Amino acid sequence: MPPVFQGIVTILVGVGGCIAYFWVSNWLLDRVIFPARGPNIGRNINRANLLRPWLFMFPAIFVLGLYLAYPVFGSFVRSLYNRAGTEFIGLGNYMTLFAEAGFRTAVFNNFLWLLVVPAAATALGLLAAQLTDRLSWGNIAKSMIFMPMAISFVGASLIWKFVYANNADIGLINAIRDLLGAERPVDVIQIPFWNNFFLMFILIWIQTGFAMVILSAALRGIPEETIEAAILDGAGPVRLFFSVKVPQIMGTIVVVWTTITILVLKVFDIVYTMTGGNFGTHILPSYMMSFMFRDDGRATAVAFVIMLIVLPVMVWNIAQARRDMR
Amino acid sequence: MDNIAGQKAGLTWAVNIAVAALVLLWLIPTVGLFVSSFRDRDQISATGWWKAPMPVELTFRTRVAAADQEPTATGYAISGNVFADPSQARWFPSGSGTVTRFGTRGAAPTEFEAGTEAELRTGGTLTIADDGSFLLQNDESFERPVTLYFEARTPPQFTTANYRTVLTADGMDRAFLNTLTVTIPATVIPILIAAFAAYALAWMEFPGRALLIAAVVGLLVVPLQLALVPLLNLHNRIGIGQSFLGIWLAHTGFGLPLAIYLLRNYMVGLPRDIIESARVDGATDFQIFVKIVLPLSFPALASFAIFQFLWTWNDLLVAKVFLPSAAESQVMTVKIADDLLGSRGGDWGILATAAFVSIAVPLLVFFTLQRYLVRGLLAGSVKGG
Incomplete structure (x- = not known):
């Protein structure tokens, strides 16, 4: 069966199945199990209403449990076993990892990414949001800066591979160097240590638009009175921005920052496409993929290290969500 | 506000120039790729794309x-x-x-x-x-x-030869269809499942609701990497293996937290009167959901659909793990990253064209439906956070 046809059948079966599930289960609940008639009508309606939320949520809970909650435990358990999964070796995989220079490089690089990318994307996004705010062509400018959001990490990497190309007739960077009188082109993605920043810039390029859109909405939400008062008190544009506007949108800045932080821990595509982890550019997600299909024990151990890094953000997010709900 | 005080013409100019510079910096790499994809392959390696109109x-x-x-x-x-x-x-x-x-x-x-x-x-x-x-x-x-x-x-030559090569000889046509095959079910199915769950979390009273919402928020940030090994093993054990069915299920699972979160945030903000009066008139929850809440939630549904579409279309990680690596089931991202970059590493014309074929549909979606995308981002980040 060709995949396209298979896809159409899946849509029909999936969508039809979902609708059928919700409809049939509701029908069963209301008509057969707890019918809203007969001597126990009151009790039946109450019981049906008690059960119904779980009917509505069952598919979601099932899928979430299987595809996101179970793997947290499944991965942890798997990381305690050896490569073939036959022998329990405790923290053996973690010990091997920490003893490896490659893993330490990946952790170091990953912290570098975590430090630089969210900060740079948020700062640039804030700058773009503020500058485009009252510009006549601001919306077009925003649209252009936002556009990389739609491009895949692979596509973006390819776009930047052109810019970074080790050839003054293809790569923009080397062309500019050539114009300034450099003798030979350099391969920027092979310069030790600094190559990481060239890879990071790709993600910053993608994420600035995201930060800009959200921060721009936050800036618009600032009460006009506070700005007017500051201007009347003689605050200049810079002072106005840093002392009046930024403090008022601090909450949103933190949200943007953490969202990009989480993203940084998921993106393996850029490193994979640009260098394949060579030249000392591995980060944890790409390092994990280098063990995928070869050593499940080590791969899950790396994945669990990523989970441990994410954990504080997760706890903070949950606390924040619970506070908002009250 | 512009002219209240202290706004100088010079400053306005500076802002205009700064924004123009930023936009150019953001746009130039993509423009370069686009121009390169239409140039003759010999000319690409002879002069930079910025000299494309010159001999x-x-x-x-x-x-x-x-x-x-x-x-x-x-x-x-x-x-x-x-x-x-x-x-x-x-x-x-x-x-x-x-x-x-x-x-x-x-x-x-x-x-x-x-x-x-x-x-x-x-x-x-x-x-x-x-x-x-x-x-x-x-x-x-x-x-x-x-x-x-x-x-x-x-003379400068512009040609569609690269597109012909990529779409016929290099198998990008197959990869394009595969991407489409992965994307559409993986976008449609989570929406339905999530919509019901979001309605329950927004408008039904039951014990443990707050806990479930917290769990969804927590799952929102679970790194995908954790799911890869256990789920691939599970798929292999129950006979799904590496297949389209497997990747649809995986994308559905990974997309659900955001879907539930976005839709719940939106549904909770719907006017209470409408839903209460429908209840008083004797509508069941199922009817309220299908006839009132679902149509009213269209903007949120559209936002999530765009997100999920872009995410599944652009995904490399899930496709590499949950689909077989053989050429006939490669999606475009895998095709470019694993196949073309290796075998066509130096052929910039082909690479640029392949990249542009793969980003054309997301860009189209982006520019036509940007409104919904922005709205979804705002609902997900500013309100909830």
């Missing part, structure tokens, strides 16, 4: 047969025009052009300026004039054919 100097070679020689007063000579070579007809359809430099060796094809005289290593001299006419002279007769190298100005 390009390319080097060519042509062989002159020894049989063409004629005796002269001082020895032998071969004359003719380098542009007459049929193998260069693609570049010089009229049979004429401008030679800028020429050479006698492949190692230095642009050693001499047009019009000057060069010594041949095998004996004799060579002159190529700028109109392409050449003259080979020697005291003795030429025994073997002579190869001439020359650099000529070629």
Whole structure:
């Protein structure tokens, strides 16, 4: 069966199945199990209403449990076993990892990414949001800066591979160097240590638009009175921005920052496409993929290290969500 | 607000220029890719895409047969025009052009300026004039054919040949269909599941609701990497293996937290009166959901659909793990990252074209439905956070 046809059948079966599930289960609940008639009508309606939320949520809970909650435990358990999964070796995989220079490089690089990318994307996004705010062509400018959001990490990497190309007739960077009188082109993605920043810039390029859109909405939400008062008190544009506007949108800045932080821990595509982890550019997600299909024990151990890094953000997010709900 | 106080014209100018610079920096790499995808492959490696509208100097070679020689007063000579070579007809359809430099060796094809005289290593001299006419002279007769190298100005060429190659010979058409096959079910199915769950979390009272919402928020940030090994093993055990069914299920699972979160945030903000009055009129939860909440939630549904579409279309990680690596089930991202970058590493025209084919649909979706995308982002980040 060709995949396209298979896809159409899946849509029909999936969508039809979902609708059928919700409809049939509701029908069963209301008509057969707890019918809203007969001597126990009151009790039946109450019981049906008690059960119904779980009917509505069952598919979601099932899928979430299987595809996101179970793997947290499944991965942890798997990381305690050896490569073939036959022998329990405790923290053996973690010990091997920490003893490896490659893993330490990946952790170091990953912290570098975590430090630089969210900060740079948020700062640039804030700058773009503020500058485009009252510009006549601001919306077009925003649209252009936002556009990389739609491009895949692979596509973006390819776009930047052109810019970074080790050839003054293809790569923009080397062309500019050539114009300034450099003798030979350099391969920027092979310069030790600094190559990481060239890879990071790709993600910053993608994420600035995201930060800009959200921060721009936050800036618009600032009460006009506070700005007017500051201007009347003689605050200049810079002072106005840093002392009046930024403090008022601090909450949103933190949200943007953490969202990009989480993203940084998921993106393996850029490193994979640009260098394949060579030249000392591995980060944890790409390092994990280098063990995928070869050593499940080590791969899950790396994945669990990523989970441990994410954990504080997760706890903070949950606390924040619970506070908002009250 | 603009002109209340302290706003100077100079400042406005500075802002305009800064934004223009930022936009240019953001746009230029993509424009470069787009331009490159339409350039001739020889011209791509000869000059940068920013010189695309200008003529390009390319080097060519042509062989002159020894049989063409004629005796002269001082020895032998071969004359003719380098542009007459049929193998260069693609570049010089009229049979004429401008030679800028020429050479006698492949190692230095642009050693001499047009019009000057060069010594041949095998004996004799060579002159190529700028109109392409050449003259080979020697005291003795030429025994073997002579190869001439020359650099000529070629007009800028824009072609769709790269697109034809990528879409027919390189299997991107198959990869495009595969991407589409992965994306559509993986976008549609989570929406339905999430919508019901979001309604329950927003408008139904039951014990443990707050806990479930917290769990969804927590699952929102679970790194995908954790799910790969256990789920692939699970798929293998229950017989799904690496297949389209597997990747649809995986994308559904990974997309659900965001879907539930976005939709719940939106549904909770729907006017309470409408839902209460429907309840009083005797509508069941199922009816309220299908007839009232679902249609009213269209903007949120659209936002999530766009997110999920972009995410599944652009995904590399999940496709690499949950789909077989054979060519017939590769999606475009895998095709580019694993196949083209390896086998076509130096062929910039093909790479640019493949990249552009893969980002064309997301860009189209982005520019037509940007409104919903922005709204979804705002609902997910500002309100909830």
